[in-house]
Every structure is written in C-alpha cells, then in structure tokens.
Amino acid sequence: MAATSTPSSLTSKLRVHALGGAVVGAAYLGTTPVLALAEGVLAFAGEEPLRVEAHKGVLLSLAADARSIVTGGDDGRVVRTRGDGSTEVLFEQKGRWIDQVALGADAVAFSAGKTAHFLPAKGEMKTLAVPSTVGGLAFAFKGTRLAVAHYGGVTLWFPNAQAKPEVLEWKGSHRGVAFSPDMRFVVTTMQEPALHGWRLADGGHMRMSGYPARVKSMAFTAGGKFLATSGSNEAILWPFASKEGPMGKQPSMLVPRDVRASCVAAHPKDEVLAVGFEDGMVMMVRISDGAEILVRAPDASPITAMAWRADGGALCMGTEGGNAGVLVL
Amino acid sequence: MADTQTQSKIPVTVLTGYLGAGKTTLLNRILSEPHGKKFAVVVNEFGEIGIDNDLVVGADEEVFEMNNGCICCTVRGDLIRIIDGLLKRKDGFDGIIVETTGLADPAPVAQTFFVDETVGAKTTLDAVVTVADAKWLKDRLKDAPEAKNQIAFADVILLNKTDLVSEDELKDVELRIRAINPFARIHRTQRSDIAIDKVLGQGAFDLDRIQAIDPDFLEAGHKHFHDEDMRSVSFTSDAPLDPDKFFPWIQELTQREGPNILRSKGILAFKNDPERFVFQGVHMILDGDHQRPWKEDEPKVSRIVFIGRKLNVPELEKGFRACVA
Numbered sequence: 001m002a003a004t005s006t007p008s009s010l011t012s013k014l015r016v017h018a019l020g021g022a023v024v025g026a027a028y029l030g031t032t033p034v035l036a037l038a039e040g041v042l043a044f045a046g047e048e049p050l051r052v053e054a055h056k057g058v059l060l061s062l063a064a065d066a067r068s069i070v071t072g073g074d075d076g077r078v079v080r081t082r083g084d085g086s087t088e089v090l091f092e093q094k095g096r097w098i099d100q101v102a103l104g105a106d107a108v109a110f111s112a113g114k115t116a117h118f119l120p121a122k123g124e125m126k127t128l129a130v131p132s133t134v135g136g137l138a139f140a141f142k143g144t145r146l147a148v149a150h151y152g153g154v155t156l157w158f159p160n161a162q163a164k165p166e167v168l169e170w171k172g173s174h175r176g177v178a179f180s181p182d183m184r185f186v187v188t189t190m191q192e193p194a195l196h197g198w199r200l201a202d203g204g205h206m207r208m209s210g211y212p213a214r215v216k217s218m219a220f221t222a223g224g225k226f227l228a229t230s231g232s233n234e235a236i237l238w239p240f241a242s243k244e245g246p247m248g249k250q251p252s253m254l255v256p257r258d259v260r261a262s263c264v265a266a267h268p269k270d271e272v273l274a275v276g277f278e279d280g281m282v283m284m285v286r287i288s289d290g291a292e293i294l295v296r297a298p299d300a301s302p303i304t305a306m307a308w309r310a311d312g313g314a315l316c317m318g319t320e321g322g323n324a325g326v327l328v329l
Numbered sequence: 330m331a332d333t334q335t336q337s338k339i340p341v342t343v344l345t346g347y348l349g350a351g352k353t354t355l356l357n358r359i360l361s362e363p364h365g366k367k368f369a370v371v372v373n374e375f376g377e378i379g380i381d382n383d384l385v386v387g388a389d390e391e392v393f394e395m396n397n398g399c400i401c402c403t404v405r406g407d408l409i410r411i412i413d414g415l416l417k418r419k420d421g422f423d424g425i426i427v428e429t430t431g432l433a434d435p436a437p438v439a440q441t442f443f444v445d446e447t448v449g450a451k452t453t454l455d456a457v458v459t460v461a462d463a464k465w466l467k468d469r470l471k472d473a474p475e476a477k478n479q480i481a482f483a484d485v486i487l488l489n490k491t492d493l494v495s496e497d498e499l500k501d502v503e504l505r506i507r508a509i510n511p512f513a514r515i516h517r518t519q520r521s522d523i524a525i526d527k528v529l530g531q532g533a534f535d536l537d538r539i540q541a542i543d544p545d546f547l548e549a550g551h552k553h554f555h556d557e558d559m560r561s562v563s564f565t566s567d568a569p570l571d572p573d574k575f576f577p578w579i580q581e582l583t584q585r586e587g588p589n590i591l592r593s594k595g596i597l598a599f600k601n602d603p604e605r606f607v608f609q610g611v612h613m614i615l616d617g618d619h620q621r622p623w624k625e626d627e628p629k630v631s632r633i634v635f636i637g638r639k640l641n642v643p644e645l646e647k648g649f650r651a652c653v654a
Binding site for chain 2: 021022024038039057058059060074095097099113114132133135151171172173191192213214
C-alpha cells in the first residue's frame with residue numbers, strides 16, 4: 001500500500017438529496033435512483049424528484065428488479081411501485097406486518113410472521129408455514145425455488161411442485177438469506193455475528209464467523225467469486241470461486257478503517273465493491289488490488305442502503321439520518 | 330455521557346403475571362390514564378385492550394437459544410424484529426410495554442435487551458413488573474414453576490385482588506414472596522389499581538440508579554417459608570475487595586451457575602478505588618461499571634445478592650469472602 005498517496009476522490013461528483021426520513025432501502029428503476037424511507041415513502045432521486053407513499057406506516061422490506069420495486073410494510077400491505085410512480089397493492093392483511101419480500105422472474109414472495117407467501121404473476125397464491133418467524137426470503141435464479149430463512153435453518157420451497165420442502169438445518173436464528181449466483185450455495189446472516197452456508201450438492205456446512213457485530217448486509221460480487229459483507233471494521237470478502245466454497249480459506253479484508261462497515265453493494269459487472277460505513281463514509285474498492293476511491297465523506301450518520309444501476313454506471317446510497325447521494329460515473 | 334444516552338433510549342417495561350392475575354387490567358389502566366404519553370404495546374394475543382393513541386403489536390413469543398454455548402442465554406427472536414420495526418416509526422414512543430403470556434419465563438424477554446446490539450442501542454429495559462393474585466399465588470408457587478420465576482425475576486410486584494383475602498392471609502403471602510425475592514417493591518392493589526409512576530420509569534436496570542441494596546429479608550419469612558428451590562442470598566464485606574479476584578470469580582460463577590442464578594446485583598468497594606462499582610446480572614449476562622465516588626460519610630461496604638434456584642450458599646459465601654483484597 002502506498003502510504004503517501006491520498007486516495008482519489010469522487011465526492012465532488014456526488015449529487016446529494018435531503019430526504020427528511022431514515023433510508024431503509026435503495027434500488028434503481030431503470031435509470032432512476034429510488035430511496036425507500038422508513039416512513040413508507042419511496043423517494044425518486046432522478047432528474048424529476050418524486051415522492052410516492054407506498055405504505056401508511058413503516059416500510060419494512062424491499063426488493064427490486066429493473067421494472068418495479070416491491071415493498072412490505074407494517075400496514076400489512078405488499079405494494080408494487082413502477083418507474084412512473086404508479087402503485088399497485090398486491091396483497092393486504094390488516095393487522096399483520098409484512099416482514100420480508102423477494103422478487104422472482106414471474107413472482108413475488110413475502111412473509112408475515114411465520115407464513116411465507118408465493119404470489120405468481122399468473123395463478124393462485126400459495127403459502128407455507130415455517131416453524132418460526134421468517135427472517136429472510138430469496139428466490140433462486142430462475143424463480144422456481146424459494147429459500148425461507150427462520151430459526152433453526154432454511155427451508156427450500158418449490159411452490160409449484162408437489163415435493164415436500166427441503167430443510168437445511170443449523171441451530172440459531174437465521175435472518176438474511178441469499179443464493180450464490182451459480183446456485184451452488186445458500187448463505188444466511190445470523191442473529192449471532194456470523195454467517196452460515198450450505199453446499200446444496202451435498203448439504204455440507206460452512207461456518208463463517210469472527211465478526212465483531214451482526215452482519216446486516218451481504219452481496220455476491222460480479223461472477224460470484226466473493227461474498228462481501230458488512231459487520232466488521234472493513235469489508236469482509238469470503239472466497240466462493242471454488243466448489244468447496246470458503247472452507248479452510250481466509251477471507252479478504254478491504255478498506256480497513258476504525259469504523260464498522262454497515263452496508264455493501266457489489267458492482268453488477270466488474271469486480272468492484274461499494275462499502276458504506278457507520279459514519280456515513282462510502283468507499284469504492286477494486287477487489288483485485290484493493291485500490292480505493294472515496295465516494296462520500298463521513299457525516300456521522302450510518303449508510304443504511306446502497307444500489308448500483310444495472311449497467312454499473314451509477315451508484316446511489318442513503319443514510320439513517322435521511323440523506324441520499326447519487327454518483328454517476 | 331451515560332445520562333444523555335439513557336435519556337434518549339426508549340424505556341421498556343416487561344409485564345408478567347400468572348394466568349388470571351390481572352395483567353390485562355393493569356395494561357388497560359396504564360394506557361387509559363391521562364398521562365399524555367404514547368406507548369407501543371407488544372402482546373401475545375389481542376385481548377380487550379384500549380388503543381386510542383397507542384400501537385398494539387401481536388407477537389409470537391418465540392424463544393431462541395443464542396449460539397454462544399450457554400443454554401440459559403435465550404432471547405425473544407420475534408421481539409428483536411418487532412422492536413426493529415417499532416424503532417423505524419417516525420414519531421416514536423415514550424415507552425414500550427411487553428406483555429408476556431401467563432406461562433412465560435421473563436428471562437428471555439429481559440435478555441433480548443442485552444444481547445441484541447440494535448435493540449440495546451436504542452431501548453433500555455426499565456423494569457420487570459409482575460402481577461400476582463393475592464388469593465392464589467401461594468398455590469401457584471407450589472405447582473407452577475413459571476409463577477415462581479415471575480416473582481423471583483420481578484422489580485415491582487403488584488399483589489393484586491387484596492379484597493379477596495384477609496389481612497393475615499396477605500401478610501402470609503408477602504412473606505412467601507419475600508422468601509424468594511426480598512428486593513422487589515411490593516404494592517397491594519385491587520383490580521390492578523395503581524399510580525402509573527409506581528410501575529413505569531423505575532430504572533431497575535439502570536446502573537446509575539442502584540443506590541443501595543436493602544433486602545427486605547423478613548427473617549420470619551425465611552424461617553417459615555424457606556424455599557429450597559428458589560431463594561435469595563446476600564453477603565456483605567466491610568473489607569475492600571480485590572477486583573483481580575472478584576471479576577474472575579463472578580464471571581466463572583455466572584457462566585457455570587447461569588441457568589440457576591436468575592438475578593444478581595452488587596455494590597462493591599474495591600481496594601484503592603475511590604468510586605463505587607455497581608453491577609447487575611440476568612442469568613449469565615452481566616453489566617457493571619464505576620458509578621460515583623464514595624461519599625465521605627458513606628460506609629465502604631460491599632454487598633452482593635443472588636436470586637436463584639439450588640443456590641449453594643456456603644460455596645457462594647466462601648467464593649465471595651475469597652475476593653477480599
């Protein structure tokens with residue numbers, strides 16, 4: 001590392017927006033950056049700013065693809081919002097909280113308490129009750145299989161098949177869940193400061209621990225070579241390129257600081273990672289050599305969400321204090 | 330520093346009590362009094378709860394073991410998620426009240442506020458309030474371990490339905506409570522009628538507010554209703570303690586005996602240390618800090634107390650005495 005060179009900076013190119021409420025999610029609708037606020041609002045931070053009230057209450061969960069954003073709220077609603085600002089209520093159950101949502105190719109999944117729901121574009125909604133509150137939902141690549149994280153493990157559910165759901169067991173409370181892009185692995189973030197993973201081929205376990213804090217953000221890098229996570233005073237990258245996954249290997253650590261990383265977002269095409277910190281700093285780092293570029297200077301409020309535009313040409317971010325930043329490269 | 334942090338945190342009151350003791354009546358009283366405060370209430374089943382200004386959330390009472398090698402370190406997983414969600418509400422709350430089911434052990438609820446970082450950063454456990462039925466508590470202490478847990482764990486006990494028993498019976502049941510828990514504040518009530526400031530804002534887990542540990546042992550109670558299963562013990566030392574002996578001892582003790590020790594508390598005088606050290610614990614989770622300088626006229630006496638099951642009193646006392654500097 002060249003100790004004398006000051007890291008290059010893109011902060012002058014960052015467009016900032018004061019949103020007035022805590023940011024809990026971020027996504028791009030086409031080329032428009034959208035920040036989800038805890039108070040139930042989707043704030044479009046593009047050329048023409050727009051605020052869409054998706055929920056009459058707290059926005060608890062968000063999933064997005066290029067065409068729409070699906071959100072769940074404590075108003076019991078699942079809402080789809082499109083690029084023109086129009087909203088559609090996909091589901092409503094008064095008195096329940098929609099804790100988790102996920103988007104598949106032709107379906108939406110969401111959970112309320114212990115029940116996972118699968119809502120296909122065509123056809124009837126299906127539900128699955130799991131042993132405890134759903135901590136996370138993720139569709140497999142083709143959208144036919146759904147991973148449902150809960151206490152004690154992950155249930156793999158094929159909503160359109162008769163087959164009994166398969167359960168991947170591991171003691172503890174599993175909160176976030178993701179499939180690796182090659183579909184060889186399922187990884188969860190746990191209530192404890194650790195990740196757990198399963199090799200789908202043989203059910204082999206992968207324990208990834210050593211974090212000082214609970215991991216709240218994880219992302220597979222382009223091509224699936226690494227799983228990047230928050231939860232430490234740097235970004236932690238577990239190697240996932242080999243068939244065995246990260247077992248017996250040390251993770252890479254990028255952007256070491258004395259402040260905890262709170263959020264990671266992987267560039268969709270290149271091996272580049274955006275890392276947000278609890279003091280509001282955002283760094284962009286090239287995974288191959290650790291070269292860093294400062295994107296956002298610290299302002300004391302944690303980065304809570306980040307998203308890349310699908311072509312990788314822009315990055316948006318938001319803080320707990322209600323500020324957003326948009327960087328067009 | 331500690332003060333400002335405590336002030337900005339939302340206080341959480343845990344409301345327990347055996348089936349039919351009067352929990353829901355108390356909850357309704359708290360919510361319907363004209364205090365101008367806004368509460369979020371976490372309940373297990375939607376009963377007849379007044380909800381004008383307040384938010385009522387249904388919970389699933391999911392008790393999870395933490396993967397940290399201690400079987401007693403259980404938390405309420407559903408509560409972590411509910412509180413995460415409540416903390417996102419823009420207008421906030423003056424307090425959160427968690428009502429447990431009648432058969433619940435209060436420990437997992439209490440431990441949730443120490444184990445989860447996000448929850449612990451924004452909320453603070455205020456007190457465990459237990460409603461007990463003056464007429465039936467005696468019987469429940471015999472046949473329901475849950476009822477015993479709720480008494481042992483309490484910071485505040487409402488001895489309710491006092492109109493259904495005589496003064497002698499009341500005294501008798503108070504002795505039985507004291508044999509288990511000599512520290513809780515006991516309030517006699519009818520129809521859970523009590524001033525709200527006797528239930529909320531107790532700061533029972535706030536290290537800054539531990540002033541003195543004055544167990545109300547009521548010797549007679551201990552003599553007559555000595556409860557082998559659940560009891561409390563307290564030791565004092567006029568000689569200052571050695572921190573290098575005390576910390577390893579208390580840590581090893583709570584790790585090993587954590588499942589049996591429900592609550593612990595202490596005010597300690599360490600050798601060559603001008604400040605009081607206070608600590609409190611829930612099973613194996615300990616929280617302690619220097620509190621304030623000893624006052625000039627204040628006797629530098631160390632006092633420690635345990636409430637628990639199957640306490641080996643001679644061994645505990647020997648261990649404590651060995652911590653003298």
